[in-house]
Amino acid sequence: MIIEVLKSKIHRVRVTQADLNYVGSITIDEDLMDAANMIAGEKVAVVNNNNGARFETYIIKGRRGSGEICVNGAAARLVSVGDVLIIISYCHLEFEQAKCFRPWIVFPDTNTNRLIK
Template sequence: MIIELLKSKIHRVKVTQAELNYVGSITIDEDLLDAANIIPNEKVQIVNNNNGERFETYAIKGERGTGTVCLNGATARKVQVGDILIIMSFGSLPMEEAKKYKPILVFPDDNNRLLK
């Protein structure tokens, strides 16, 4: 049996921008993407802690070291600048491998920067 499980999570990042007139996606600081092992164009699920919205889109690379977390296109309507998000990606593994898998958890600071 193959099951889907949490691959990685960026926990409690702050929305820095929302751009309605954009093709779509979420722009995330490349440092955060690297730390979470999320690649450009990977599907992500997003939970907005401020309003309870939960939605899916795909990740695009933002400028490294900026702390950028920008919702683009229609998803811009689901957030306000300053909202706190959880960004998750998932993967599929055989049951026995899944039992041993440890997801990557990233806990940035209040400015969306990696803690040193």
């Protein structure tokens, strides 16, 4: 049996930009992507803690060290600059493998969206 489980989570980052006229996606600082073991083009679920909106999109690599979190395209209507988001990716694993799988969970500084050292 194959099940879907949490693979990666970036917990509580702030939206730095919302660009309605972009083709789509979410731009994420490459440092955060690396820490969460996420890649460009990966499908993610995004949860807005401020208004409860949830949406799915894909990742675009942002400038390393910038703290950039930009929601692009139609989803930009679901956020405001300064909103706090949780960004989640999932993977499919065999049931027995999933029992011992440990996801990558990142808790960046909520004010700067940078990794806490």
